[in-house]
Amino acid sequence: MTPQALLSRVLSEDRGRLLAALISRVGNFQRAEDALQEAAASALVHWGRAGVPASPTGWLLRAGLRKAIDGYRRDATLSRHRDAIAVLAEEEAAEPDPQTIPDDRLRLIFTCCHPALEEKTRVALTLRALCGLSTGQVAAVFLDAEPAMGQRLSRAKSKIAAARIPFAVPAKEDLPERLNSVLTVVYLIYTAGYAQGPQTGIDLCTEAIFLARLLVQLAPDQPEVDAALALLLLTQARAAARTGPDGQTLPPGDQDRSLWDRSQRDEGLALLDRAIARRAPGPFQLKAAIAALHAADGAPDWQHIAALYARLRDFEPTPVVALNHAVAIAEAGNPAQALAQVRALAGALSDYQPFHAVLAELLSRLGENGPARDAYGRAIALAASPADRAFLMARLAALD
């Protein structure tokens, strides 16, 4: 294997671990990232000249520590960093190997998903630091220009240092809320991948499942973490069936269940059972339970789904959850009650395509074809993809 190929393999597998180890020792996100970057550059030179080291990750960690020392030495305010340099030199001399030192990625993910950072920044930083995406790849995920994304990431790292956002697993009293922030980022990454498909060349669904698995491994005994992975697996298990041959979203009744990934579903169900057995309910357990009912053989139990959404609204009193709740109420046989609930959301969701699609569907079920036409018109105007637009237009045409 060429040094170049080996380096990219090591970085794609171990970048998060190396970065976390460096941040925990260097004490500064930006300096650690710069040091890792420089270590990778010198790896290319040294490995080509002197041969590939026995432990490439160990080599990179030690080189990173030396680069961090150089970074501090270059700093104009050198005197302030004397202690840091001494500590790093000692670390470097001990020949640390990333395989044997504690995995610091849990601390890293809590830093990246800190609520003091904007939500988009949390997602971007997590993809960059934990999933090893390049700045250009992260920019592509958001359809942003690379320089703009670079600035966002570098502003975030400056704030982490200047405001002293801790590189730590939060204190017990803050843990539930902070864990929810982390799991929300993982879920956002998943839903972004679900919405855009693999068109950017990065499968965000796979990245999200990787992160959720990592969290299950690093933060065991957390029912919400188990449930978050369960939610992703139960959704992913049905992913292959959710679209038709032209890429349009299919209603659940039209989906081919033979395309479901049963082993993924069973793993999700086992995780959910384990989470629920701990008797500490939370929003991800409720969402996973809803996903489990959708993934059940036979018709979904809409009564039960509606009841779970009602409980989810206690944790997340958002209009989107209320909309999903209304859909479940309608499917459970109460379209009139559902319509009243949906109408109450008109102000909050006026630009949200699914709101108009649901409103149109409920109106047409209740025989109010005129208003249903108007609502389909709004939904079609807001549709994100040609396939979805075609689906809605077919529903509209079926009204006549």
Next chain:
Amino acid sequence: MKYMLTLYAAPEAEPAYGTPEFDAMMGEYFGLEEKMRDTATFLAGEGLQPVATATTLRKRGGKVETMDGPFAETREHLGGFYLIEAADLDAALRYAAEIPAARYGSVEVRPVMEY
């Protein structure tokens, strides 16, 4: 690290002087330093007179100009501040969350520059 916590609120959102709610709020303010002793160290803090008492000054070309009123006309006014010493942002945020103004206004948390 030192953090400055600045308190902003719309005057009409605060409990009115003379009501039991106002007294309860003042009791919370007076007890805050003691209550948060384990979270962060109180260094300084003051409440400010209403924004109607503010005078804004600037000096241009050696000439002092004064203006009746605050620097920026906003709905939420700067009403007071705390200066605390905290281990990290999490501790500072925990302190800020216990300030009564966080409930009816906002608290801005900013690290103090180190020279």
